[in-house]
Amino acid sequence: MTLGIIAALPQEIADLLKLMKGQMQTHTVGMRTFYQGKIGGQSCVLVLARVGKVAASATCVTLIQKFGVDRIIFTGLAGGVSAEVNVGDIVIGTSFCQHDMNAEPLFPRYEIPLLGKQYFVSDSELNAALIVGTTQFLQGEGQYSLQRMLPKENIDLFGLTNMKIHQGLILSGDQFIGSAEAVLELRNNFPDALCTEMEGAAVAQVCYEYGTPFAVLRVISDKANNSAGYDFTRFLNEVAPVVSSGILLNFLLS
Ligand code: ADE
Numbered sequence: 001m002t003l004g005i006i007a008a009l010p011q012e013i014a015d016l017l018k019l020m021k022g023q024m025q026t027h028t029v030g031m032r033t034f035y036q037g038k039i040g041g042q043s044c045v046l047v048l049a050r051v052g053k054v055a056a057s058a059t060c061v062t063l064i065q066k067f068g069v070d071r072i073i074f075t076g077l078a079g080g081v082s083a084e085v086n087v088g089d090i091v092i093g094t095s096f097c098q099h100d101m102n103a104e105p106l107f108p109r110y111e112i113p114l115l116g117k118q119y120f121v122s123d124s125e126l127n128a129a130l131i132v133g134t135t136q137f138l139q140g141e142g143q144y145s146l147q148r149m150l151p152k153e154n155i156d157l158f159g160l161t162n163m164k165i166h167q168g169l170i171l172s173g174d175q176f177i178g179s180a181e182a183v184l185e186l187r188n189n190f191p192d193a194l195c196t197e198m199e200g201a202a203v204a205q206v207c208y209e210y211g212t213p214f215a216v217l218r219v220i221s222d223k224a225n226n227s228a229g230y231d232f233t234r235f236l237n238e239v240a241p242v243v244s245s246g247i248l249l250n251f252l253l254s
Pocket of ligand 1: 077078079080175176177178196197198221222223224225228232
């Protein structure tokens with residue numbers, strides 16, 4: 001069994017990459033570096049996809065076809081869409097929709113043409129294991145806990161004392177959502193949506209097409225509103241490097 005781990009940007013998985021880089025073989029395919037090796041006895045291939053649905057899809061296909069991965073986890077940041085989802089919370093996607101897909105009047109809005117699907121679902125076993133890893137990261141006292149990995153001043157500055165775990169619908173599109181109007185439109189069109197990002201539903205489609213179990217783990221960096229650009233950048237540099245990495249290390253080492 002080989003696990004593929006994808007993030008869009010280096011900061012989104014920085015601590016894990018730092019730990020693994022020296023011990024892994026590197027391969028470059030399609031202008032991306034794939035880090036292949038073992039983490040806690042588990043064969044893994046780590047890769048940075050860059051941003052957006054095309055980048056994520058191409059990366060997924062390479063992982064499946066060239067590296068033979070049989071499970072994929074995508075991780076990184078997302079903007080909160082639901083009023084219940086706050087900066088610092090964790091979202092594990094159970095269903096996924098491409099909110100910018102619109103081939104009307106040929107196909108119903110949001111339906112992926114010729115696949116006949118608006119929503120894709122992730123793997124329940126991977127999701128359950130990620131919840132365990134997330135809980136250990138948030139509540140544990142081990143080496144890979146939030147308390148150990150992030151300086152206290154950043155925990156306080158970003159209000160990360162009560163991070164919640166959510167499971168549900170993730171939206172993806174080739175758009176950074178950064179205005180009150182745009183996030184309201186998503187909320188109106190998808191009353192159940194938890195958060196929005198730019199890759200998850202593309203990974204979901206490719207994994208559906210190849211029959212590969214997958215999961216998407218997101219950390220909320222902003223509320224997709226007028227301050228989202230500023231909030232995202234600050235969170236990306238100050239908090240993101242440890243959160244997905246810490247959760248995945250708990251997941252891999254348990
Ligand atoms: N990733 C993190 N925040 C986001 C936002 N507001 N829109 C799209 N992708 C994001």
